[in-house]
Amino acid sequence: MNKYRSHNCSELSEKEINKSVLLSGWLHRKRDHGNLLFLDLRDHFGMTQCVIENNNKYFPVLEKSKPETVLKISGIVVKRTSGTENLDLKTGKIEISIKSVEILSSAKELPMPVFGEQEYPEEIRLKYRFLDLRREEMHNNIILRSKVISFIRSEMLKLGFLEYQTPILTSSSPEGARDFLVPSRLNPGKFYALPQAPQQFKQLIMISGFDKYFQIAPCFRDEDARADRSPGEFYQLDIEMSFVEQNDIFEVVEKLMVNLFNTFSSKKMLSEKFPKIPYEDAMNKYGTDKPDLRNPLIIQDITEIFNRDDVKFDIFKKLVKSGSIVRAIITKNTKDKPRSFFDNIDKWAKEQGASGLAYFTIEKDEEIKGKGPVGKFFSQEALKQIMKICNAEVGDSIFLACGNKKEIEKILSLARNKIAQSLNLIDKNLFAFCWITDYPMYELDENSKKIIFSHNPFSMPQGKLSELNFQKPLAIKAYQYDIVCNGIELSSGAIRNHLPDLMYKLFAVAGYTKKDIDDKFSGMINAFNYGAPPHGGIAPGIDRIVMLLAGKENIREVTLFPMNQNAQDLMMQAPSEVNEKQLKELSIKKDIKN
């Protein structure tokens, strides 16, 4: 017999009536009638109502106990009389008639109540995280996270993968995010870095002949936070496979995601076969490489219209002559929307830093014409051509943006979301996955005008290796891909480059010498010279998957002990000062500028 309980707080029912039971839990809520007191006892599993009358010697003790006191209650299971049952509660047909009570741990007055669904400031929630986590919604989010992780583990094992741990203390890498550094006592002046991801290790695991790897891997990046991005640390489902092509990886991940999302959510999937969208198409049609496919709006290029003589929209025509392009978003059957709808979108676009969004509606009386501020600039023939390009009909409206490719992609991808939200076009009960494929190997850095890797420098370029044109690096595509769900990037991955000679050439384009690579990636590059299998992988973000499944917009809602935006743990008070002795041992001197 357990010292604290015979049952948990959710399992008693009419079956146990008249039984003596022992329950332990938190005092969730008290209803004090003076001579009769009800209390809800709560634990991880649920809630049970207990009742005590003033003839019981423990009555005054309970009357004085504050919420969240931890109690051990012994009593008899009693059937509730009809009319006093609470069917919202699993144990609502019975209650415990209290015989005796022991206070296991008392609680002070709470900085934030556990009871109820009121919102509380982030600062208090983080400082008193243990209280926040007792609240039903947070508690359930964390349980969901745990179940998701075990489900993933068991599915991956079923798919023939094995889980391997990789080092947490490793070496700093020149590419990518800022590293978290850890000073080495035994090697004064030298530092370990926490892994931004186990990238090189998982490739080394393949080279070591293990074939299929996965890990629920902690990753550390010293970059600024966002709502969907923890500062410092996060978890990836890290995957790597040997002797595979891109599609083999897609198959595994699709199977896993479909299974996972169907198991943990009642929302439907737009398609269980995830569409594959080349990067270039995604940028053209959605203006972004993480499109929300629940949103039916598509961006169309209508630059050619502005070369017509019967189009009088001089501002745009002038810009087009000097190289700008014009792209449009069509909204179906919006001719009756009030003027304010259109103006709000235009105003919003200006707030986003764009020069605004021009718009008009296609109407027809005698002939087809454009209605709205810029509608008069288009002839009937021009409108017909627009309708043909955009697959638009009378009654539809058109939003236009003009500028260089990058500007337009940015504003129209935002506008696509904004307009869809305004028109309520996004089905919230849907998961829409897709693959974005064929990323360019390189891109031009805006500031330095240098060629840099656009994604992962260890990726395999596409095409016959003998025919790769290193003179035109921006045209080289890679076997690189992202998986996106509802506009959220879950992960990127790649087929890796396992050929050292090719790797030297690819890095040379981005300005790295052979020595740079030999120094910085010594472990991996050395291994490639002793027989490396073709391999590839991916690493979906666990936190974001759980966010999607829990329907939460903020990563802290699905993280047990998160840090705040300034990368501070308000509960543990990290980071903190350390004493001089520790610093001395590590050969470190502080030099703080302010």
Place this chain on the structure above:
RNA sequence: GGGGGUGUAGCUCAGUUGGUUAGAGCGCCUGCCUGUCACGCAGGAGGUCGCCGGUUCGAGCCCGGUCACUCCCGCCA
């Protein structure tokens, strides 16, 4: 590094054009109450209006600065 939002009781918030003693709900304390489940009723305590400075006869309110939290941009191969 930059931009936006917020900051008034333990918590959620209201506070008019700058004008007497800054309010409400929840929580807390006291009393009453034997069928509640957001129990009810009566009473009470609780405030450096984030902080510093300025304008003014007078500042929660206006101005400048600063701090905290948050959202976004940059950043995150």
